[in-house]
Amino acid sequence: MKIQSNEKIETLKNNVKGQIVLPDDSDYDEVREIWNAMIDRRPAVIVQCAEADDVLHALSYARENGLEISIRGAGHNIAGSALCDNGVLIDFTNMKTVSVDVQKRRAFVEPGATLGDFDKAVQAHGLATPVGINSTTGIAGLTLGGGFGWLTRKYGMTIDNLVSAEMVTAGGRKLRVSEKENKDLFWAIRGGGGNFGVVTQFEFSLHPVGPEILAGLLVFPFHQAKQVLQKHREFVKTAPEELNIWVVIRKAPPLPFLPENVHGKEVVVLAIFYAGDIEKGEKLIDSLRSFGDAYGEHIGAQPYAQWQQAFDPLLTPGARNYWKSHNLTELSDGLLDSIIEFAGKLPSPHCEIFLPLMSGAANRVPSDAMAYGHRNLQFVLNVHGRWDEGAQDEACISWARAFFEASKSYASTGVYVNFMSGDESDRVAAAYDVNYDRLKQIKKKYDPENIFHNNQNIKA
Numbered sequence: 001m002k003i004q005s006n007e008k009i010e011t012l013k014n015n016v017k018g019q020i021v022l023p024d025d026s027d028y029d030e031v032r033e034i035w036n037a038m039i040d041r042r043p044a045v046i047v048q049c050a051e052a053d054d055v056l057h058a059l060s061y062a063r064e065n066g067l068e069i070s071i072r073g074a075g076h077n078i079a080g081s082a083l084c085d086n087g088v089l090i091d092f093t094n095m096k097t098v099s100v101d102v103q104k105r106r107a108f109v110e111p112g113a114t115l116g117d118f119d120k121a122v123q124a125h126g127l128a129t130p131v132g133i134n135s136t137t138g139i140a141g142l143t144l145g146g147g148f149g150w151l152t153r154k155y156g157m158t159i160d161n162l163v164s165a166e167m168v169t170a171g172g173r174k175l176r177v178s179e180k181e182n183k184d185l186f187w188a189i190r191g192g193g194g195n196f197g198v199v200t201q202f203e204f205s206l207h208p209v210g211p212e213i214l215a216g217l218l219v220f221p222f223h224q225a226k227q228v229l230q231k232h233r234e235f236v237k238t239a240p241e242e243l244n245i246w247v248v249i250r251k252a253p254p255l256p257f258l259p260e261n262v263h264g265k266e267v268v269v270l271a272i273f274y275a276g277d278i279e280k281g282e283k284l285i286d287s288l289r290s291f292g293d294a295y296g297e298h299i300g301a302q303p304y305a306q307w308q309q310a311f312d313p314l315l316t317p318g319a320r321n322y323w324k325s326h327n328l329t330e331l332s333d334g335l336l337d338s339i340i341e342f343a344g345k346l347p348s349p350h351c352e353i354f355l356p357l358m359s360g361a362a363n364r365v366p367s368d369a370m371a372y373g374h375r376n377l378q379f380v381l382n383v384h385g386r387w388d389e390g391a392q393d394e395a396c397i398s399w400a401r402a403f404f405e406a407s408k409s410y411a412s413t414g415v416y417v418n419f420m421s422g423d424e425s426d427r428v429a430a431a432y433d434v435n436y437d438r439l440k441q442i443k444k445k446y447d448p449e450n451i452f453h454n455n456q457n458i459k460a
């Protein structure tokens, strides 16, 4: 670890409004923790920003001392890119304010806000915008990679609802980016991750949602997986955009609505969400029950913000995680067989195969409208390796990699950058596909020295 001169650290401390945390501080280990326990890195200086100007000081400090830079929203990224060894961590965990302009249906969001912070603030006014499904995820990383969740079929991806952002560039300039100002940078940050600068505020458009929506889980036996998945595949082709269904195949958690003898057995879960008239939704959902002989279900009207936290207990921080992911334009029978084969040999009770449904509004945006370009997707396949002990690393990582390889021939091009593990830098060009060359040009303009490289890195 590089030793920081006391004088320089004191100057940094005096300059920033937020807190500086150093390796000798008692809270250092707690502060540097991130969601994925596989990642254990030790920054030399943590700048817990309190305002945008703190970013300027952190960048100057890093430059003057020749230090690496990493940026943390809520620290959820599977690759652990929020943390660097021996460098400056620009940490936003203390900048979480979400302000809502109800008249204009706009939210102004600081980059440390979690999805839970965001949903709570906007749902107080019966408003929402599409974000992810786990409330402790950060709005910053999610948005910069693309962002999708239950509302995506109806209202598009998170980036489709980004109106503007305030940023600090590698050269230390503060900029506003939107369709009118610094358009190239606005294009790039909608999917291009943390490659182009540090975002200090996001502005989102909002839509009336709920506050009550219809949602819940319908759980089928694993031996009926093929028929359930085939029926699901057909059903969603004509389903209204208010409806979203994600398939999860995993060992059943001890959910109270499931018989005890099912707990720990492989099951096929339909996670169902309907953001429209509740009675209409109930009729629509009724047909899903004929997909098989369900073990049990728990579906009902509930607050949208509550459903946004429904998966939190399965996705708590502190476990070891390794993910692999494919983009899918269809669910072929061959892929279903592969899913079933690998779901039949889950190496830990927490491993799961997730099939988010895309389509709808997310498909109506031209693929070159912004950095994220995969606008023909019907599904994403996320192979979610998750376990507790280091001794299980080899078994769980091998399982995820083997399934990824076995299912590769059924996937379409590219990958969702936010689901990429830390060893997948060879997939970055594919992640951006037709937009990659333009991204490289914009990177050259705004970060020619690639100081923002602790990410799925776009090299100019």
Ligand SMILES: Cc1cc2nc3c(=O)[nH]c(=O)nc-3n(C[C@H](O)[C@H](O)[C@H](O)COP(=O)(O)OP(=O)(O)OC[C@H]3O[C@@H](n4cnc5c(N)ncnc54)[C@H](O)[C@@H]3O)c2cc1C
Residues within 6 Å of the ligand: 035, 070, 071, 072, 073, 074, 075, 076, 077, 078, 080, 081, 082, 083, 092, 111, 131, 132, 133, 134, 136, 137, 138, 139, 140, 141, 142, 143, 144, 145, 146, 147, 148, 149, 193, 194, 195, 197, 198, 199, 200, 315, 418, 419, 454, 455, 456
């Ligand atoms: C349990 C779980 C559930 C998830 N569910 C979904 C889902 O439903 N939908 C979905 O789309 N994604 C989902 N994701 C993926 C998620 O979008 C990414 O992990 C995302 O990177 C998390 O954002 P964060 O701010 O917490 O990440 P961090 O780890 O804090 O940051 C990730 C990277 O983003 C960049 N970054 C962060 N903040 C800034 C900033 N202010 N300025 C510039 N760059 C910045 C940096 O490069 C940083 O390394 C999920 C992830 C997890 C772990």
